[in-house]
Amino acid sequence: MHRDPLPQPFTRVSKPRLYEQLVTQILGYIESAHLGPGDLLPAERELAERLGVSRATLAQALVALEVLGVIDVQHGTGAVLVHRPSVASVIKGLSEHRNRLPDIVEARSTLEVKLAELAAERRTDAELAAIENALDVMKAEIDSGGKGARGDELFHQAVTAAAHSTVLAQLMTFIAEMILETRLESLGQPGRPAQSLASHRVITAAIRAQDPEAAKAAMLAHIVLVSDVALLK
Incomplete structure (x- = not known):
């Protein structure tokens, strides 16, 4: 009697890091606000309040976006959008960088x-x-x-x-x-x-x-x- 091969076991799905969740929300805001290259994101204090997180936690998400070249954080000016990538490409980029x-x-x-x-x-x-x-x-x-x-x-x-x-x-x-x-x-x-x-x-x-x-x-x-x-x- 022919038996189908055993299915491959599922891989455990890792829980997204908090900063990754914040990155997703920030990118969603950028999309809904129709921000383009050169536009400023809200000030850190305002953005942290909107997201319901501390400024220190928000800073991690902004660093992640800066590392990938999505934003340019300028002292005295704030976070300036460089380009608008997809959420999937950003999460993939962060994973590759960690590796x-x-x-x-x-x-x-x-x-x-x-x-x-x-x-x-x-x-x-x-x-x-x-x-x-x-x-x-x-x-x-x-x-x-x-x-x-x-x-x-x-x-x-x-x-x-x-x-x-x-x-x-x-x-x-x-x-x-x-x-x-x-x-x-x-x-x-x-x-x-x-x-x-x-x-x-x-x-x-x-x-x-x-x-x-x-x-x-x-x-x-x-x-x-x-x-x-x-x-x-």
Whole structure:
């Protein structure tokens, strides 16, 4: 007697994360309000009240949308719509990003730790000044209420330049867009901008002292810090 093969077992359906639910609601609002590229979303306080969540919880959803390039959160202006994607494409994009996050962290801990070591060995006075200037830019951003993303980017670019390694610099350029995703996520965590700036200062002190081992250790500690992203856990 012929028997049909046993059916494949169902896979467990995971419960959507709260920020994913909020992302879906925000995208629904964008659609119903007929917002287009360049339009502003409501202020965070108003949006949080409409959704019935805290501003901290809303901030996670906004970071998720910023990571995927749906919005651009500008200090002093608010969240500006960049493009209107479908809900399905956004949820898929978030899932894909979660899956590749460990690989991004692995690449950063490999490349940037070596770059810090080389920068301590090879930096010029002018390159040290560029690193220190990036700290000033980041501090000014944070003091004015921003996340310090531009100063953070300048800092890592300056360390890369000070390492005088053409191939490593090319590899950093190759993963720059993925690093931007982790930068936005990390600096979106409460208290993280100030913590990141403090760890930048430790790295800078080691590079200033031309201490390669201390620079390596400081950069590794920094990568561990910024890779602790509660949003995607």
